[in-house]
Amino acid sequence: MAEAIKYRKERIDRGIKARSDTIYMLSSHRELLYLLLPRILPISFLLFIPLWVGGGYWGKVIFYSCTFALLALSWDLLASVGLISLGQALFFGVGSYVAGGFNYYLKWPLFLTIPVATLGGALICTLLLIPVLRLRGVYFSMVTLILPLLFDHLIETLEILGGTHGLLSLSPFPNHWLADYIAIGAVILCLFGFRRLLHEDFGFVLRGIREDDRVVMAGGINIYWYKAQTIFLAAAVGCFAGALMTHYYQFVGRSAFALDNTILPLAGVVLGGSGNFAGSVLGTFILVPLSEALRALGGLRMALYSLILITALAILPEGLFHYFERKYHQFERLVSV
Amino acid sequence: MELFIYGITNSVTLALIALGFSLTFGISGVANFAHGAFYLLGGILTWVFMNQIGIPYFLSALISIGIVGLFGFFLYWGLMLRLRGLAVNEVIATLATAIVIIEVLRYLGFSGFTYVLPEFIKGSVQIGKSWVDYQRIFLVGIGIGLIIFLYFFTHKTKIGLSFRAISQNERTAISLGIDSDWTAALSLSFGSALSVVAGLVILPLGSIDTQIGYDILISALAVGIVGGLESVPGILVASIILGFGQIVVATFFRAQWQTVVTLAAIVIILAVKPSGIFGKYKELEERV
Amino acid sequence: MPEEVILRVENLTKRFGGVVAVDQVSFELRRGEFLGLIGPNGSGKTTLINLITGFVKPTSGRIYYLNRDITHKPPYHIACLGVARSFQMVRAFHKIPAFKNLIVPLYSPRVRKLGGGKYGERDDMAIDLLDDFGFERDSFVPYKPAGSLPHGYLKRLDLARCMALRPDLLILDELFSGMTMSEVAATLPLIEKFNREGLTIIMVEHRLKELFRVAHRVIVLNFGKKIADGPPKEAMAQEEVQRAYLGTESEG
Numbered sequence: 001m002a003e004a005i006k007y008r009k010e011r012i013d014r015g016i017k018a019r020s021d022t023i024y025m026l027s028s029h030r031e032l033l034y035l036l037l038p039r040i041l042p043i044s045f046l047l048f049i050p051l052w053v054g055g056g057y058w059g060k061v062i063f064y065s066c067t068f069a070l071l072a073l074s075w076d077l078l079a080s081v082g083l084i085s086l087g088q089a090l091f092f093g094v095g096s097y098v099a100g101g102f103n104y105y106l107k108w109p110l111f112l113t114i115p116v117a118t119l120g121g122a123l124i125c126t127l128l129l130i131p132v133l134r135l136r137g138v139y140f141s142m143v144t145l146i147l148p149l150l151f152d153h154l155i156e157t158l159e160i161l162g163g164t165h166g167l168l169s170l171s172p173f174p175n176h177w178l179a180d181y182i183a184i185g186a187v188i189l190c191l192f193g194f195r196r197l198l199h200e201d202f203g204f205v206l207r208g209i210r211e212d213d214r215v216v217m218a219g220g221i222n223i224y225w226y227k228a229q230t231i232f233l234a235a236a237v238g239c240f241a242g243a244l245m246t247h248y249y250q251f252v253g254r255s256a257f258a259l260d261n262t263i264l265p266l267a268g269v270v271l272g273g274s275g276n277f278a279g280s281v282l283g284t285f286i287l288v289p290l291s292e293a294l295r296a297l298g299g300l301r302m303a304l305y306s307l308i309l310i311t312a313l314a315i316l317p318e319g320l321f322h323y324f325e326r327k328y329h330q331f332e333r334l335v336s337v
Numbered sequence: 338m339e340l341f342i343y344g345i346t347n348s349v350t351l352a353l354i355a356l357g358f359s360l361t362f363g364i365s366g367v368a369n370f371a372h373g374a375f376y377l378l379g380g381i382l383t384w385v386f387m388n389q390i391g392i393p394y395f396l397s398a399l400i401s402i403g404i405v406g407l408f409g410f411f412l413y414w415g416l417m418l419r420l421r422g423l424a425v426n427e428v429i430a431t432l433a434t435a436i437v438i439i440e441v442l443r444y445l446g447f448s449g450f451t452y453v454l455p456e457f458i459k460g461s462v463q464i465g466k467s468w469v470d471y472q473r474i475f476l477v478g479i480g481i482g483l484i485i486f487l488y489f490f491t492h493k494t495k496i497g498l499s500f501r502a503i504s505q506n507e508r509t510a511i512s513l514g515i516d517s518d519w520t521a522a523l524s525l526s527f528g529s530a531l532s533v534v535a536g537l538v539i540l541p542l543g544s545i546d547t548q549i550g551y552d553i554l555i556s557a558l559a560v561g562i563v564g565g566l567e568s569v570p571g572i573l574v575a576s577i578i579l580g581f582g583q584i585v586v587a588t589f590f591r592a593q594w595q596t597v598v599t600l601a602a603i604v605i606i607l608a609v610k611p612s613g614i615f616g617k618y619k620e621l622e623e624r625v
Numbered sequence: 626m627p628e629e630v631i632l633r634v635e636n637l638t639k640r641f642g643g644v645v646a647v648d649q650v651s652f653e654l655r656r657g658e659f660l661g662l663i664g665p666n667g668s669g670k671t672t673l674i675n676l677i678t679g680f681v682k683p684t685s686g687r688i689y690y691l692n693r694d695i696t697h698k699p700p701y702h703i704a705c706l707g708v709a710r711s712f713q714m715v716r717a718f719h720k721i722p723a724f725k726n727l728i729v730p731l732y733s734p735r736v737r738k739l740g741g742g743k744y745g746e747r748d749d750m751a752i753d754l755l756d757d758f759g760f761e762r763d764s765f766v767p768y769k770p771a772g773s774l775p776h777g778y779l780k781r782l783d784l785a786r787c788m789a790l791r792p793d794l795l796i797l798d799e800l801f802s803g804m805t806m807s808e809v810a811a812t813l814p815l816i817e818k819f820n821r822e823g824l825t826i827i828m829v830e831h832r833l834k835e836l837f838r839v840a841h842r843v844i845v846l847n848f849g850k851k852i853a854d855g856p857p858k859e860a861m862a863q864e865e866v867q868r869a870y871l872g873t874e875s876e877g
Contacts, residue, residue, distance in 0.1 A: 084428055086370075131607040138368050139562070141428045143607070145370070146558045149551065150600045157593035201747055204728045208718050214680065215716045220704035220733030220790055259551070263436060266429060303440035306433035313430055 007334040014331060038328065039192075042278075046188060050180040059176060063248060065288040066183035070241040071265035072272075072280035073190045074234040079274050080198060081230045082210035084137060087144030088265050090128075091238025092245070093151060093257035095121040097161055099243035100252030104167040113171075114243045121239030126232045133224045148257040155254045166253025170246060179248055186244075187281060190237055194277045206230060260302060264291065267305040271312045273319015282321050340588055346473045348580025349480035353535040354553055355560035355572045356487065361528030363567045365413065365521035367427055371435035372532050373553035378438055379405045379533025380540045380549075381447050402533045409529030413522040439550035453544045476538050483534070484573075559599045563606045565613025574614055578602065628655040631794060631825055632677070637686035639672055639849075646672040648849035649686070654827070656793075659820045661836045661857065662829045664846035665869055670829045671713055673846070674796055678710045679703040690794070705735040709792035713799045713829075715779045719772030723760060723782055726771055727751040730789040739791055751789070758785045759811060777808040784812070788819070795819065796827045801835065809835060833861075845869065 053059050071088045078085045099117035102108045108116070128147060132139040156164050173179040197203045208216045209223050216223055246252045265284060272283025287308070291301050316323060358372045369375075379401045386397035412434060462471060532553075556579075564575025579602055583595040606613060632654035639647040647669045654660055662670050675681040677688055679700040688696045695703050704710075709730075718726050730736060731747045756762040758781045766774075771782060780800055787795055797816075801809050809832070817839050820826050830836040837843075837857040845853040845860055847869040853860040860866060 086428065086432055128604075128607075131611040135611055138362075138428065139566075139611070142368065142558050142562060143603075145432070146555055146562070146603070149555055150596060150603070153596040154600060157596055201728050201732050201744075204721065204725055205732055207721065208729050211718050211720075212716050214700070215712070215718070215786070216729050217680075217700040218678065218704055218710055218712070219730035219786065220701055220735050221729055222699075222701045259436070263433075267433075270429065298444075299440055300444045303437045303444070306436040306440075309433045310430060310437070313433075 007336055009332050010335045011326070011330045011332050013329055042281075043188060046184050050177065050184065059180060061289050061292050063176075063180055063183055064292070065285050066180075066187050067241040067245050068261075068265050068268060068288050069187050069281045069284040070183075070190060070237050071261065072268045072284045073187070073194060073277055074237040074241075075265055075269050076274055076277050076280045077194055077230060077234045077237070079269075080194075080203075080210060081206040081227055082137065082213070083227065083231070084141050085144045085234075085262075086141045086266075087146075087148050087262055088238055089148040089257050089259060089261035090144055090151075091121070091125055091235045092242040092261045093148050094125055094235075095239025095242025096246045096252045096256035097242075098124075098239065100167045100170055100246045101161060103170045103247070104162075110171045110173065110247045114240070114247070117243035117246075118236050118240040121242070122232050122236035125235035125239070126228060129231055130224075130228055133227050145262075148262070149259070152254045152257040155257070162253065164254065166251055166255075168251055170250045170252065172250050173247055179244070183244060186237075186240065191277050191281055198277075202226075263302055263305050263309070264288070267309040267312075269319075270309045271320060273321040273323070276319075276321055276325075279319045279321035283319070286320075340584060342473065344581040344584045345477055346580075347584050348577045349477045350535075350539050351556055351560050351580050352573055352576035353480050353483065353539070354532065355557045355564070355576060356484070356569070357528045357531035357535060358557040359561055359566055359569070359572055360487070360531065361525050362561075364524035367413065367521070367525060368431065369409070369412075369525060369528060370428070370431040370554060371412070371438065372528070372557055373550045373555075374435040374438040375405050375409065375529045376532040376536040376553045377442060377545070377547060377550040378408075380536045380545050381442060383537060384447075384453075384545065398537050402530050402537075405533045406526040406530035408526075410522050410526035412529075413525040414518075435550065435554065439547055442550070443547040447545065447547060453541070470542075472541055476542075479534075479538050483531075488569075555599070559603055561613070563602050563613060565616025568613065568615040571613050571615030575602075628657055630654065631656045631691055633689040634677065635687045635689070637673070637676055637688065638684050639669075639676055639681060640684045645849050647676060647683075650846070650849070650851050651686075652844060652851065652854060654794075654825060656825050657820070657823055658825055658842060659840045660825075660827045661840035661843040662827055662846070663831075663833065663836070663843060664852075667848075668846040668869075669849040670846055671798055672849075674710060674798055674827075674829065677703075678708055678796065701733075704790060705733060707735065707791070707793035708796065709787035709790045709794070710796040711780075711783045711787050711798055711800055713802070715776070715783060717771040717779055717782055717786075720770055722768045723771045723774060723778075724748065724751040724755055724767040726782060727754060727786055727789045730786055733790065736789070736791060754789055755782075755785055758782070758788075758815070760785075777804045780804055781808070781812060784816075792824065794825045794827070796829075798829045799831065800828070801830060801832050813839065 050059060050062055053062055071092060074091060075085055075088055095117045098121045099110075099113040102113045102116060103110065129140065129143065132143050155161055161167065198207065205216065205221055205226055208219075209221075209226060213223050242256060246256075264287060265280070268283030268285075268287050269280045270283070271279075271287065272281070273279030287305065291305070294301055294304070297304070312319070354372075354376070358369060361367060361369045361372075382401035382404060383394075383397045386392045386400055387394055392400070412431075462474070560572055560575045560579060563579065564571030564573070579599060582598040582602065586594045586598050610616070630653045634653075635651050637647055637650045638645065650669075650673060662673070664670055672681060676683050679695065679698050679702065682697060686696070687694060690703070690706055690708065693706070695706070717723075725748075728747055728751060731750055752762055752767055755767050760767045760778070760781070766778070771779065774782070780803065784797070784800060787797075800812070804812070813835055816826065816828075820839070828836060828840065840857055842855060843853070843857045843860045844851055845863075845866050847865075852865045852869060853863050
């Protein structure tokens with residue numbers, strides 16, 4: 001007559017989390033450390049890794065990881081206000097070509113082309129995307145998807161801006177340390193900056209727009225203006241990444257608008273978890289080195305990213321980072337029912 | 338005269354491609370970015386069945402339509418349903434699926450002149466001063482026939498009517514006993530099958546190249562954006578505008594400038610009337 | 626002592642395809658009035674509100690607020706002019722704390738211009754504001770995620786959200802639906818107080834007993850048409866109104 005004992009998983013916040021939840025309640029060094037550790041660790045990791053790896057091949061990989069992390073962070077920012085971009089390649093490509101163009105045709109040095117590409121490119125992208133803000137979300141995804149593909153075609157068929165060959169022999173960075181640390185600095189800035197932004201009042205407005213834009217409008221906020229600002233910021237980050245890559249490679253070509261530059265960051269965000277920005281960095285720092293290691297597969301890598309993306313969506317939609325976060329903050333046990 | 342023929346052919350081609358995409362979107366709410374991939378897949382499957390397994394053309398075609406249709410159905414059932422409501426993920430998932438299909442096919446080497454599908458009718462006829470392939474006429478005929486068929490299907494048959502019901506008001510449709518999940522899955526498989534049919538009719542005009550997976554998607558999206566995603570008349574008009582526009586530019590300027598036409602059309606529409614020519618201006622505010 | 630007319634609706638009509646939701650409705654609203662908007666289900670009350678607040682564009686007719694034409698203006702513009710509305714289906718930001726829900730109106734250009742807080746002050750303003758609506762300042766209730774709150778609290782949160790905008794015209798769409806008797810008894814005096822302090826109010830309600838206690842005037846809609854307009858007792862006494870609610874008597 002013994003019935004099977006049923007178990008269920010119970011998750012409880014660790015005591016230390018409950019105690020240290022708000023800054024005002026910290027009471028011991030241990031709790032302080034608990035809060036600081038998850039932030040200090042990745043920052044130190046990021047700051048030291050170029051030193052550890054040095055230049056050369058793996059130094060390159062670190063740089064690539066950073067640029068794709070920037071694209072992923074940019075995506076996550078847009079997602080925070082409810083805009084799903086299928087065209088990070090748009091920002092990347094526009095930034096690349098603005099920087100490359102000014103450098104090639106007007107011989108501007110890189111400390112000028114990069115800021116111009118960041119802000120000017122962001123302006124161009126925002127203007128292109130403003131018309132669809134009033135329409136349903138899927139239009140935004142469609143337009144961001146189609147624009148880079150069209151620009152790619154255009155450059156190839158019209159033979160403008162270097163055409164199929166691209167623009168070569170652009171100005172390099174004075175040394176690779178500068179490039180690496182600019183990239184890493186940007187990642188750290190955006191990562192913690194965006195997290196901070198989303199907890200400011202401005203960020204709550206964005207989150208509100210994402211969840212229910214009618215209530216936000218009834219509260220007197222012009223949602224289109226805020227969406228536009230977000231696009232500008234995200235585009236700036238994406239264009240910056242493109243400009244950086246242009247000068248690192250000393251080359252810009254139609255590959256800047258390729259679908260790869262959309263899918264890789266996207267797979268990174270989905271893998272790492274969207275909504276917390278840390279997942280974007282985590283995911284891309286996993287996928288980019290992986291993709292470098294699998295160079296031999298060539299075009300098949302895109303299929304691989306996509307497959308990883310689908311699998312992550314199906315199995316672990318919350319993403320890796322959120323999973324780790326949960327483990328850090330809570331412990332689980334089985335309780336009999 | 339030749340211009341007119343090519344213009345019509347191009348327009349009908351675009352219409353066929355765009356309608357399949359729009360149908361799925363209007364009904365299930367899922368923007369199937371794997372549309373182009375299915376088009377490609379259908380063509381390749383048919384080729385494989387025909388040339389490597391030896392099944393006669395007609396049967397191969399039918400089987401591929403069936404397979405892709407089934408694929409579309411399970412794409413919805415297996416993946417979309419799990420992600421339903423998280424609009425985020427739906428859009429990403431279809432794109433990811435498209436990429437997996439296209440890139441795997443590219444890796445397996447299905448590109449090039451060996452990959453050709455046979456025409457339905459060989460030969461050509463002289464109209465006015467030019468020679469026109471029968472295949473092109475056939476294409477236009479099939480296209481128009483399909484459009485008429487779709488009209489009757491969605492207005493007269495039970496399934497078709499339930500398609501329209503769901504797209505107009507999902508909750509009411511459910512309360513009337515229409516299973517919206519089933520219907521949505523059906524619409525996805527229908528749209529996919531439609532893209533394969535389009536492919537079978539259009540691909541014989543050239544050879545198969547995996548890049549088509551993306552190009553077709555671009556065309557479908559462009560027509561949708563210019564014409565208004567959920568409006569059939571809009572799509573037809575946009576197909577004509579883009580279809581003739583591209584041919585005119587290719588004839589009087591250079592063939593490569595076709596993409597300029599597409600881009601220009603999109604930019605103009607976005608500037609003037611973003612929801613498309615006949616798009617219902619569904620501003621966010623109107624969702625009561 | 627004629628009060629100024631703050632809202633004027635002229636021949637407002639809204640057609641959805643073949644259905645006429647609002648049919649040639651006209652009325653004027655003076656500052657400080659408490660207007661009840663009633664009618665059977667489907668009579669167009671919510672559509673009328675959506676039209677006035679800019680969420681739906683009219684097919685024809687005009688709307689004037691403070692003598693400005695707001696007929697085709699977007700909702701956020703109208704809200705910034707001082708028109709706040711609650712929602713029939715409770716809409717709150719479920720995952721964030723209750724008090725953070727008020728950040729949005731507090732962040733609006735209107736409140737910022739009227740002297741609403743600098744950086745960092747909005748959190749405190751929100752907590753203070755919520756205190757007036759039954760979310761005790763010293764409890765943890767304001768900090769709970771909005772989605773975890775019971776329905777009555779959510780309704781009051783919606784009301785607080787409206788008041789955070791410092792409106793001149795408050796439009797309530799079935800605020801009391803789903804609230805318990807005691808919650809209604811607690812909230813109604815609050816609304817009355819706002820009205821006495823000068824806030825003009827339009828209230829859509831089905832709970833007529835409570836409404837008639839506070840409303841000076843009532844407009845009755847049926848099938849989109851205005852069929853009565855006057856003090857509650859007079860309006861309800863009209864035969865057409867009674868027929869609308871109760872139906873015609875069967876013969877025999």
